Amino acid sequence: MLRYLALRLGRAALTIVLVVTFAFVVLRLSGDPAVIIMSPEAPQAAIEAFRHAWGLDQPIWVQYIDYFSAIAHGELGQSFRDGRPAIDLVAERIPATLWLTIPALCLKLLIGIPAGIHAALHRNSLTDRVVMAGAVAGFTVPSFVLGLMLVLLFSVELGWLPSGGQGSWQAGILPVITLGFGGAGILARFTRSAMLEVLGQPYIRTASAKGVPWARVVRGHALPNAAIPTVTIVGFMVGSLIAGAVVVESVFSWPGVGRLLVVAVSNRDLAVVQCILLLVATTMVVSNLIVDLLYGVLDPRLRGGRS
Amino acid sequence: MSASLADRKAASTPPDLVEIRDLVVTFGDQPAVRGLDLTLRRGEALGIVGESGCGKSVTWLAALGLLPPTATVEGSVRLAGQELLGAAPATLDTLRGGRIAIIFQDPTSSLNPVHRVGTQVREALRLHRGMDHRAAAAEALRLFDLVGIPDSRRRVDLYPHELSGGQNQRVMIAMALAGQPDVLIADEPTTALDATIQAQILELLQKVQRETGMALVLISHDLGVVAELCQRVGVMYAGRMVEMAEASQLFAHPLHPYTKGLLAALPDLSGPRRRLVPIQGSVPEPGAMPAGCAFMPRCPDQQRQCTALPALRELAPAHHVACVRAPIMRAAP
Ligand SMILES: Nc1ncnc2c1ncn2[C@@H]1O[C@H](COP(=O)(O)OP(=O)(O)OP(=O)(O)O)[C@@H](O)[C@H]1O
Ligand SMILES: [Mg+2]
Numbered sequence: 001m002l003r004y005l006a007l008r009l010g011r012a013a014l015t016i017v018l019v020v021t022f023a024f025v026v027l028r029l030s031g032d033p034a035v036i037i038m039s040p041e042a043p044q045a046a047i048e049a050f051r052h053a054w055g056l057d058q059p060i061w062v063q064y065i066d067y068f069s070a071i072a073h074g075e076l077g078q079s080f081r082d083g084r085p086a087i088d089l090v091a092e093r094i095p096a097t098l099w100l101t102i103p104a105l106c107l108k109l110l111i112g113i114p115a116g117i118h119a120a121l122h123r124n125s126l127t128d129r130v131v132m133a134g135a136v137a138g139f140t141v142p143s144f145v146l147g148l149m150l151v152l153l154f155s156v157e158l159g160w161l162p163s164g165g166q167g168s169w170q171a172g173i174l175p176v177i178t179l180g181f182g183g184a185g186i187l188a189r190f191t192r193s194a195m196l197e198v199l200g201q202p203y204i205r206t207a208s209a210k211g212v213p214w215a216r217v218v219r220g221h222a223l224p225n226a227a228i229p230t231v232t233i234v235g236f237m238v239g240s241l242i243a244g245a246v247v248v249e250s251v252f253s254w255p256g257v258g259r260l261l262v263v264a265v266s267n268r269d270l271a272v273v274q275c276i277l278l279l280v281a282t283t284m285v286v287s288n289l290i291v292d293l294l295y296g297v298l299d300p301r302l303r304g305g306r307s
Numbered sequence: 308m309s310a311s312l313a314d315r316k317a318a319s320t321p322p323d324l325v326e327i328r329d330l331v332v333t334f335g336d337q338p339a340v341r342g343l344d345l346t347l348r349r350g351e352a353l354g355i356v357g358e359s360g361c362g363k364s365v366t367w368l369a370a371l372g373l374l375p376p377t378a379t380v381e382g383s384v385r386l387a388g389q390e391l392l393g394a395a396p397a398t399l400d401t402l403r404g405g406r407i408a409i410i411f412q413d414p415t416s417s418l419n420p421v422h423r424v425g426t427q428v429r430e431a432l433r434l435h436r437g438m439d440h441r442a443a444a445a446e447a448l449r450l451f452d453l454v455g456i457p458d459s460r461r462r463v464d465l466y467p468h469e470l471s472g473g474q475n476q477r478v479m480i481a482m483a484l485a486g487q488p489d490v491l492i493a494d495e496p497t498t499a500l501d502a503t504i505q506a507q508i509l510e511l512l513q514k515v516q517r518e519t520g521m522a523l524v525l526i527s528h529d530l531g532v533v534a535e536l537c538q539r540v541g542v543m544y545a546g547r548m549v550e551m552a553e554a555s556q557l558f559a560h561p562l563h564p565y566t567k568g569l570l571a572a573l574p575d576l577s578g579p580r581r582r583l584v585p586i587q588g589s590v591p592e593p594g595a596m597p598a599g600c601a602f603m604p605r606c607p608d609q610q611r612q613c614t615a616l617p618a619l620r621e622l623a624p625a626h627h628v629a630c631v632r633a634p635i636m637r638a639a640p
Binding site: 201205208210211214220221224228299301 | 368371373375396397399400401402403404405408409411413416417418419420421422430431434435466468479482483485486
């Protein structure tokens with residue numbers, strides 16, 4: 001168990017290092033922050049001074065090592081723009097993002113899982129088709145299209161809800177629906193196919209054959225098995241609580257982490273981008289770890305007993 | 308079966324335990340069972356043999372209402388006079404596992420992987436014998452001992468993946484016995500197991516059948532096994548019963564050319580067992596069944612009258628055959 005945990009943690013750390021390295025390389029090769037921040041017309045001397053101040057005149061591998069040793073000391077760097085610690089900039093945006101993503105996650109779970117179960121139990125019925133059509137729409141319609149459509153309908157046409165900003169709780173409704181709808185569709189499809197797979201298993205037939213009433217077969221025999229694959233996708237959704245709203249935050253000009261990321265990338269604000277990526281990678285990795293532990297709880301075959 | 312025979316039976320013997328009449332099962336437009344007649348008497352061991360795909364499993368799954376909704380089932384299946392086809396779900400739930408139990412070919416995938424084996428047996432005890440948790444736990448242990456699971460106290464708390472295939476089949480048998488059924492259907496219960504374990508499981512089935520007095524339906528590819536365990540044997544071909552008789556009678560005097568072919572393909576009943584070696588040719592595709600006798604294309608003795616569908620007739624005492632040529636062939640040496 002300890003070895004397993006150590007292995008998992010090692011892999012998790014490696015994932016984070018790779019993500020951060022990738023971001024570092026891409027951002028540094030795709031444009032010079034000094035030029036972007038100072039504007040291309042700035043005097044050469046000023047640009048040089050900026051580069052020197054931020055260590056951008058060092059060879060890239062020196063910058064890379066400096067960056068990592070800083071992280072190792074808990075130092076995530078400062079924004080090129082205003083010199084504030086990147087971590088503060090990011091941290092103050094997190095609540096706004098969670099205000100969208102947590103209600104959206106609840107929406108996904110509360111709609112997606114029951115809809116998927118229902119569709120599987122009533123395969124090819126009208127409800128199954130409605131649920132599946134909704135699910136397909138949910139994950140083929142890009143969220144910015146859905147978001148804009150909702151804004152057109154409820155803000156522009158009907159005038160019921162604000163189209164953006166964070167002034168009131170009503171402002172959150174459309175972005176939450178936009179986020180939740182697609183996710184609910186994905187989850188419904190996933191749950192449905194997991195349930196269908198399980199319902200076709202011989203042990204379900206055994207349960208019926210020993211006289212277990214159907215409702216109990218579903219609750220006691222099918223659902224605990226179908227939960228195992230479903231946990232994967234739910235874990236993925238939990239892992240994207242921080243970064244899953246980039247597009248929607250932009251559409252609704254919601255001042256969350258996602259919008260900060262978009263702005264920071266276009267400014268080549270290295271420290272901020274990397275701080276966000278570090279945060280995103282960490283949430284992903286942590287939720288992955290939780291999923292792994294949950295597997296062990298749900299599936300006795302993965303508890304490492306004798307075989 | 309002729310009317311006069313049915314009358315005679317009703318007068319002289321108690322009603323049969325299971326009576327299947329003209330069972331037809333279709334998947335889409337593919338027939339799997341095409342008008343099957345069968346009777347099972349109380350307490351007897353009945354063997355069902357036939358090539359793969361002839362409808363042995365589907366027959367009993369249909370009887371218990373365990374087929375997926377894609378199957379259409381017609382005809383009649385009576386358990387001690389009570390019609391099972393189209394019975395209310397609540398009725399079926401009390402009968403299944405309570406009066407009629409079934410075990411399957413692959414015991415490990417037939418047990419729920421996320422529940423302990425003891426829990427799965429206790430569930431049947433609670434459903435059919437109204438036991439509370441403590442009584443069910445004690446009874447489950449007794450059943451585990453009965454079916455020969457060693458170290459039962461520890462094993463009730465294991466999961467199916469922690470037991471061997473043979474032990475899982477014993478768990479399945481314990482689960483089937485939990486409801487004290489009148490009949491146990493064993494659908495190729497040993498096919499997925501090692502040879503030595505196969506013999507043990509068959510011995511166990513024979514033992515529990517004798518001790519409990521329940522009827523046993525043993526579906527098997529193995530004529531040798533059937534000859535050893537069963538008093539009566541039914542031979543199925545392409546979704547129909549083609550011959551049914553006392554085991555001794557069937558093996559000594561097979562009347563249907565298909566049965567004859569099966570027996571001829573056996574080296575020696577006392578020799579090493581082997582699976583059925585099919586007669587030359589193959590079973591017609593479900594979509595391309597001949598209108599008459601389905602065995603005609605492979606039959607060494609086909610005649611013009613074989614284009615009519617042969618009914619299952621009693622040609623010798625308790626010996627039923629579905630072949631229009633059978634009486635003639637029997638007369639010839
Ligand atoms: N769920 C199903 N859907 C469609 N066809 C099926 C289904 N189950 C069985 N069949 C078909 O019904 C026919 C009879 O199948 P069945 O399983 O009863 O054969 P069997 O005699 O038990 O063979 P085996 O010895 O291989 O177990 C086969 O042609 C099979 O393909
Ligand atoms: Mg079968």
